[in-house]
C-alpha cells in the first residue's frame with residue numbers, strides 16, 4: 001500500500017535544530033522513499049492562534065518554505081503549500097469540531113503550556129487548534145505523520161476524532177486513522193540553557209537554540225555557553241538518565257551524525273564536555289551552514305518561493321476538495 005505522509009510546520013519565526021532533527025530531516029527521508037506520497041504544509045492558520053504581524057507572517061511563510069527547500073525538500077517530489085491557500089482545511093475543521101468533545105481538548109497539554117496561567121485570555125483558536133490539525137491530516141487520507149514528541153498527544157486526538165466521526169456517521173474507514181512517526185532517541189531536542197525544557201522558537205533566550213540561519217560564530221558561541229554538568233561523559237545510555245544536558249548534547253551529536261547514541265558514547269566516554277563541545281560545534285557547522293547559506297539565497301528569490309507555494313496549493317486543493325465533497329455528502333449538506 002502506498003504510504004501517504006503529511007506534516008506541518010508553523011511559520012512563527014526562525015526554525016531551529018529541534019524542528020530540523022525532530023521533523024524536517026525525517027520529511028526529507030520520506031520524500032526519497034519509494035511508494036510514498038508526501039505533503040508538507042506551512043500552517044499559517046495555526047500561526048494566527050497567537051497574535052501575528054501580517055507582514056511578518058507573510059515573510060515567515062516564505063522563510064519556512066526556504067528552510068524546507070534548503071533542508072532537501074523538493075517540490076517535484078513533495079507537495080509544499082500553505083494552509084490558508086486551501087479552504088478545505090477550515091471547512092473540515094468546523095465539521096470535526098462538532099464531533100470533538102470539550103473533555104478531549106481540556107486534556108491537551110500544549111494548550112495548557114501555551115495559554116499559561118491566564119487561560120481565560122487565550123484565543124478560542126488556540127483552544128481548538130488540535131481540531132484544525134486533525135483536519136489537516138485527515139483531509140489527505142494520510143497514513144503516517146512524522147512529528148516531534150511534543151505533537152504525540154495531538155496525533156492521538158486526531159485518531160479519536162476520526163474514529164468518532166466514522167462511527168457517528170456510519171462511514172466506516174472514511175477518515176483513515178494515521179500513525180504518528182516519532183523518532184526513538186531524537187524526538188525531543190532540549191534547550192541549550194536547560195536540558196529539561198524543549199528547544200523552542202518562543203524561548204526568550206536566543207542562546208537556548210540553534211537557528212537554521214545562525215552563522216558559524218553564533219553556533220560556536222551558543223555551544224560554548226550551553227549548560228553542562230561537572231562529570232565526565234558516561235560510557236553507556238543509563239549514565240545519561242539523570243543528566244539532561246549531557247543527554248541532549250549527545251543526542252544532537254548522534255542525530256546529526258546519523259548514528260545511535262551508543263556509538264557516540266563510545267567515542268566520548270570518560271571525556272569532558274569541552275571535548276564533546278569542540279566536536280559538536282564542528283559537526284553542527286558542517287551540517288547547518290550549507291542549509292543556512294541556501295536559506296539566505298532562496299530568501300532573495302520571493303518569486304520562486306511564491307511559485308512553489310502556488311503550484312503546491314493547486315495540487316493540495318485538488319485532493320482536499322474531493323474529500324470535502326464526500327464529507328459534505330456524508331454530513332447531509
Ligand code: TYM
Pocket residue numbers: 006007008009010011018019020021022023024043046132133136137145146147148149150151186187188189190198199200
Ligand atoms: P511546530 O511548528 O511547533 O513544529 C514543527 C515540527 O517540529 C517539531 N519540533 C521538535 N522536535 C524535536 N525537538 C524539539 N525541540 C522540537 N520543537 C518542534 C514538532 O514536533 C513538529 O513536528 N502543531 C504543529 C504543526 C502542525 C502539524 C499539523 C504537524 C499543524 N498541523 C499536521 C503535523 C500534522 C506544530 O505546532 O509544530
